[in-house]
Amino acid sequence: MSRSPQSPRTSRPLVALAAAGPLLLLAACGGGAQAEGSAAEGSVVTVTISDDRCTAEPDSVSAGSTTFNVTNEDASAVTEAELVNAGGRILGERENLTPGLKASFSLKVEPGDYSIQCPNAATELTPFTVTGAAATAAATTDPLFTAATTGYQTYVKEQIAQLVPATQAFAAAVEAGDVERAKALYGPARAPYERVEPVAESFGDLDPAIDARIADVEDPATWSGFHRIEQALWVEGSTAGMAPVAQKLVADVTQLQTLAQQVTFQPAELANGASALLDEVASSKVTGEEEAYSHLDLLDFAANVEGARKAFDLLTPALQVTDPELVTTITQRFDDVTTGLEPYRRGDSWAPYTELSAEQVRELATGVDALAEPLSTVAGKVVGGAGQ
Helix, strand or coil: CCCECCECCCCCCCCCHHHCCCCCEEEEECCCCCCCCCCCCCEEEEEEECCCCCEEECCEEECEEEEEEEEECCCCCCCCEEEEECCCCEEEEECCCCCCCEEEEEEEECCEEEEEECCCCCCCEEEEEEECCCCCCHHHHCHHHHHHHHHHHHHHHHHHHHHHHHHHHHHHHHHCCCHHHHHHHHHHHHHHHHHCHHHHHCCCCHHHHHHCCHHHCCCHHHCCCHHHHHHHHHHHCCCCCCHHHHHHHHHHHHHHHHHHCCCCCCHHHHHHHHHHHHHHHHHHHCCCCCCCCCCCHHHHHHHHHHHHHHHHHHHHHHHHHHCHHHHHHHHHHHHHHHHHHHHHEECCEECCHHHCCHHHHHHHHHHHHHHHHHHCCHHHHHHHHCCC
8 A cells, every 4th residue: 555654544435336436447647756747638637735625727627538637736744636436436546745746647537526635634625527428438348458357357356355265364363362373374365465455445444444554544543454463463472452453354355355346447447556556566565664564575565566467468468459569668577577576585475575685675676667667658558549
């Protein structure tokens, strides 16, 4: 989960997918410091982040292709802007925008009532409206893109089908007070979650409930999820008081499985998810911030890369038609990142992050950066080239 310790996520409603609202094509454009984008034959919305609230100019657009240019001029408590539909589901976002940074994301949006949401602002929600007739989503009728989205639906369900029993086994060890067994089962439960984390992130409070770090919660007494138990196991060497946390974790991943059974994806959401996973690696895994107590950051790193590659591989047949050179570049850079990780594999797990030298961390970060740049262009190509 990509977060800023200075601006933890605040509570947002978790809604069933039945209330998720209009479908869209989603494209994230680049990393946190990328320059502003513009929508081809569409609308451009300027979103300005402040500690008071986020503003959107204009605050109403016609259905279709829209680019949201997000800028944080000087806000210190707010580093994120999201487009949220009437049901409460996050459809597009840019995170980790510290003062002076800007980024953009592009969507083909359907008519309806939305909000621009900026967690931790004094006023978190700014109304945003999409008018007119429904946008044409040509990619949804392209057989290559249909195969990609269907394949990703299957992949998400498979990963969560692994996550639930792995979490149940982990939780059982915690409830039994078996610290060593719980430690051994922690990593196997983390990996499937990290492969499909962007799906959980779209459901409001569900991802923070499962995956928040201590810096992400306003009241430590409310801290739940994997990392709360991780701290108990590796720092306290005890499971005392963790049984309710473990039980809630099982309930939360089971809720995720229920929602995932109903979720469908548009083609560019696969590309956006792949980029989001690389952002996760850059913002917390390669820095050693995610697994602060177990130091299993490389396990999360590898799982994020695996999930990103799966999404990209599913899109490859369609991208091969429109931009085979880009496919070759991204494929090679995925290979480079995977090869760079291999020296740190330890059987079914990975070397503790604390064993890496500063130079080794730099090498891994360089590989991720080299991959993230071309990968960030894929979603835009899906939006711009679908159906052509």
